[in-house]
Amino acid sequence: MFDIKKFFFKKPKNELEGSEGEEKKQEHKDAAIPEKLAEKCEKCGKIVLADEFKAEFGVCPKCGHYRKISARDRIAMCAETFEELFADEESKNPLDFPGYTEKLQSLREKTGEKDGVICGTATIGGVKCAVFSMDYRFMMGSMGHTVGEKITKIFEYATEEKLPVVGFVLSGGARMQEGILSLMQMAKTSAAVAKHSEAGLLYISVLTDPTTGGVSASFAFEADIIMAEKGALIGFAGPRVIEQTIRQTLPQGFQRAEFILEKGFADIIVERKDMKDTLSDLLRLHSAEVNA
Amino acid sequence: MNAYEIVLKSREKGRPTALRYISEIVEDFIELHGDRRFSDDRAIVGGVGRIFGMPVTVIGVEKGSDTHEKIEHNFGCAHPEGYRKAVRLMKQAEKFHRPVLCFVDTSGAYCGIGAEERGQSEAIAMSILDMIRLKTPTLSVIIGEGGSGGALGLSAADEVWITETSTYSVISPEGCASILWKDSGKVAEASECLKLTANDLLELGAVERVLPEEEFSEEFFASLKEQIFEFFKKQKNEDEDALIEKRYERFRKF
Numbered sequence: 356m357f358d359i360k361k362f363f364f365k366k367p368k369n370e371l372e373g374s375e376g377e378e379k380k381q382e383h384k385d386a387a388i389p390e391k392l393a394e395k396c397e398k399c400g401k402i403v404l405a406d407e408f409k410a411e412f413g414v415c416p417k418c419g420h421y422r423k424i425s426a427r428d429r430i431a432m433c434a435e436t437f438e439e440l441f442a443d444e445e446s447k448n449p450l451d452f453p454g455y456t457e458k459l460q461s462l463r464e465k466t467g468e469k470d471g472v473i474c475g476t477a478t479i480g481g482v483k484c485a486v487f488s489m490d491y492r493f494m495m496g497s498m499g500h501t502v503g504e505k506i507t508k509i510f511e512y513a514t515e516e517k518l519p520v521v522g523f524v525l526s527g528g529a530r531m532q533e534g535i536l537s538l539m540q541m542a543k544t545s546a547a548v549a550k551h552s553e554a555g556l557l558y559i560s561v562l563t564d565p566t567t568g569g570v571s572a573s574f575a576f577e578a579d580i581i582m583a584e585k586g587a588l589i590g591f592a593g594p595r596v597i598e599q600t601i602r603q604t605l606p607q608g609f610q611r612a613e614f615i616l617e618k619g620f621a622d623i624i625v626e627r628k629d630m631k632d633t634l635s636d637l638l639r640l641h642s643a644e645v646n647a
Numbered sequence: 648m649n650a651y652e653i654v655l656k657s658r659e660k661g662r663p664t665a666l667r668y669i670s671e672i673v674e675d676f677i678e679l680h681g682d683r684r685f686s687d688d689r690a691i692v693g694g695v696g697r698i699f700g701m702p703v704t705v706i707g708v709e710k711g712s713d714t715h716e717k718i719e720h721n722f723g724c725a726h727p728e729g730y731r732k733a734v735r736l737m738k739q740a741e742k743f744h745r746p747v748l749c750f751v752d753t754s755g756a757y758c759g760i761g762a763e764e765r766g767q768s769e770a771i772a773m774s775i776l777d778m779i780r781l782k783t784p785t786l787s788v789i790i791g792e793g794g795s796g797g798a799l800g801l802s803a804a805d806e807v808w809i810t811e812t813s814t815y816s817v818i819s820p821e822g823c824a825s826i827l828w829k830d831s832g833k834v835a836e837a838s839e840c841l842k843l844t845a846n847d848l849l850e851l852g853a854v855e856r857v858l859p860e861e862e863f864s865e866e867f868f869a870s871l872k873e874q875i876f877e878f879f880k881k882q883k884n885e886d887e888d889a890l891i892e893k894r895y896e897r898f899r900k901f
Contacts, residue, residue: 450842500901507899529795529817531827534841535853538795538817539901542803545776546895553780569817571768572756572796577776591767591796592758601759610763620766 396420412627421586421627423564425466426473426490429523433631434477434486441508445469446501448532455532458494466492470501471526474509479521480635482642485513488523489570498570499530503540506574510547510558519557519638524575527593528568541573548577557641559634562589562612562621576620580637583612583621584630590615648812650838653845654820656812657791658754663863664723665707665750666692668790671868672875673698673705673748681732685765688729690721690757691801693736695745699876704740706733706801707750710791723792724757727770730800734777737785746784746879749801754819756797774800779898780891784882786875789813789854805882805894808856808874809845815853816843852900 393404398420408415412432413422430437446469448456463469471493477486487509489496496502506522513520529537551558560578562571564587572591575581583589590610598605608614615621625633639645648656656662669676673696681687693706710723733749740747756767778785778801785804793802793815802815809815820837824830827837842848845857856874861867882890 450840452840503901531818531823531841534817535815535843535848535851536901538799538815539853539898541796541799542775542779542898543901545772545803546779546898549776549780550895567768569796572771572800573775574772576766576769576772589768590763591756591771592763597758597760597763603760605760609760618764618766620769 397422412630414627421564421584423491423525425492426468426471426488426523426525429488429563430473430475430477430486432627433521433523433634434479435481437475437477437486439473439475440512441474441505442469444501444505444508446499446533449500449536450532450534452532452534458532462493466490468493470505471496471498472502472505474505476518477521479631480639482519482635482638482645484519484521484638485509485516486521486523489525491525494527494530495565496524496526496570497528497530497537498526498540498544499533499537500540502526502530503537503543506544507540507547510544510551513556514547514551514554517554517556519559519641520551521634521638522558522560522574522578523563524560524566524570525563526568526570526575527565528570538569541569544574545577548574552577552579557638559637561625561630561634562615563587565589565593567591567593580623581621582623582625582630582633583615585612585624585626587612589621649835650841650844650847651820651835653812654814654834654838654843657814661712662791664712665709665752665790667712668750668788668868668871669696669705669707672872673703674700676705679736682728682735684731685728688721688726688732689719690723690725690753691729691733692720693733698748698872698879701876701879702743702745703748703879704736704745705748705750706736708753708797708801710752721757723753724755725753725797725800726757726762727765727767730756730770730774733801734774737778737781741781741783744783746786746882747778747781747804748875748879749785749787749804751787751789751793751798751801752791752813753794753797754792755794756800771796771800775803779803779894782887782891784879784885784890785894786878786882788858788871788875789815794819803894803898805890805897806855806878807853808858809848809854810858810860811845812860813845814843815848816841 396415399418676696678694711717711720787802787804823837824833
């Protein structure tokens with residue numbers, strides 16, 4: 356089981372964006388922040404006590420900005436217990452793609468994770484379930500063999516053990532460096548989702564920022580219930596690619612969670628603070644044990 | 648030919664498109680239109696016909712041959728309704744125990760405002776999922792470009808074949824070069840690295856057969872028709888549950 360306090364926001368990130376950010380950057384330039392005590396919000400640049408960030412699950416109490424959170428933090432935020440599975444799976448460089456081996460190596464050292472997804476069993480709202488959670492720090496959760504394999508395995512495990520699956524999705528898409536083998540992961544995971552579904556079992560996907568490309572065009576959108584985290588970017592093609600293709604500026608809010616809901620492609624938008632409760636309610640509603 | 652030359656060849660003007668394959672291989676083709684939800688996407692053509700008398704459902708991504716046709720077929724870039732039409736025709740084939748034959752030739756699914764509004768991700772995801780669990784024999788033949796998810800949406804089949812100067816890739820070499828190396832000049836290098844040629848794909852197990860093109864002669868189409876017929880004859884003898892289990896294993900190995 357993960358201690359939420361231990362795992363939340365070990366490394367403050369002080370990136371600022373936009374012109375407003377630049378201003379704030381100057382303003383707060385010399386503010387020395389003792390590590391772990393206070394952090395700067397990367398959106399508004401304001402200083403926030405680490406405890407406040409923690410209490411808000413990574414949402415800035417000043418501007419409401421949703422920080423990306425790691426795969427393990429996400430699980431810790433939503434689950435009472437967690438036991439990891441398939442932790443030994445590790446990507447190689449199957450196509451000998453230039454620079455990929457080194458990239459994997461440095462990310463492993465930096466994140467302490469083997470690749471971009473964590474799988475296991477958890478209890479959420481007292482209901483036992485299988486969980487996968489994707490990590491932005493590992494090539495923005497891109498899917499190569501290891502990510503596809505672990506997600507397939509967790510669906511196969513859940514089918515075997517008759518467990519619902521909760522999937523926290525975060526991904527820029529298929530991982531280029533594994534070429535066609537990455538594309539095949541979309542088919543492999545989809546087949547495993549289908550088998551799980553045919554067994555009459557529940558799958559809830561939680562689409563977080565961002566969910567795009569090959570991952571959005573496979574297991575992300577194959578769930579019984581699709582939850583979207585407030586404000587998340589969700590789409591097939593990334594906004595920049597679309598703008599380049601159609602040579603038009605995209606409308607405000609395009610491909611955000613609220614847009615996806617309005618167009619009929621998500622069941623529910625959930626704020627981060629409500630995520631555990633909403634998942635608990637849905638899992639309990641579908642649980643034979645709870646309803647017996 | 649090096650990988651980049653093959654990439655250019657796979658996109659070459661004058662190359663036979665899906666409709667040409669259909670007219671050479673499928674007898675009595677009747678085109679069936681629409682997804683019953685929104686519209687008829689002309690980037691994907693589909694319908695019913697026969698191969699040596701055997702009823703089949705055939706679906707193809709059509710790029711168009713001249714400028715007028717290219718515009719009509721949106722250069723072979725399908726919208727969500729194209730994938731939903733394909734799924735509708737596949738389900739129909741399953742109901743009537745007909746094999747499904749797909750010809751794949753697309754640079755990728757269309758990316759634009761309408762495509763996003765109507766759920767391109769969901770449409771492709773469900774096309775993959777429904778096709779991979781279809782209880783009838785399926786075969787996809789890549790005849791030009793096999794562009795990423797847009798190609799996979801019609802390639803979750805029992806077997807995937809490819810003509811010798813076609814490609815199948817997770818991303819275009821142009822996209823790969825510009826995203827990964829911020830240098831669109833490195834297209835040739837990206838083409839090599841992505842292992843997207845027919846022979847690479849055969850080695851990786853992503854395709855079962857590489858079809859010699861013989862300059863798309865009459866013999867080429869005759870041989871392909873023969874091979875497709877023999878393949879479906881064999882697949883039709885399989886129990887339907889065994890069929891989808893084998894298909895599961897085909898993709899499970901990756």
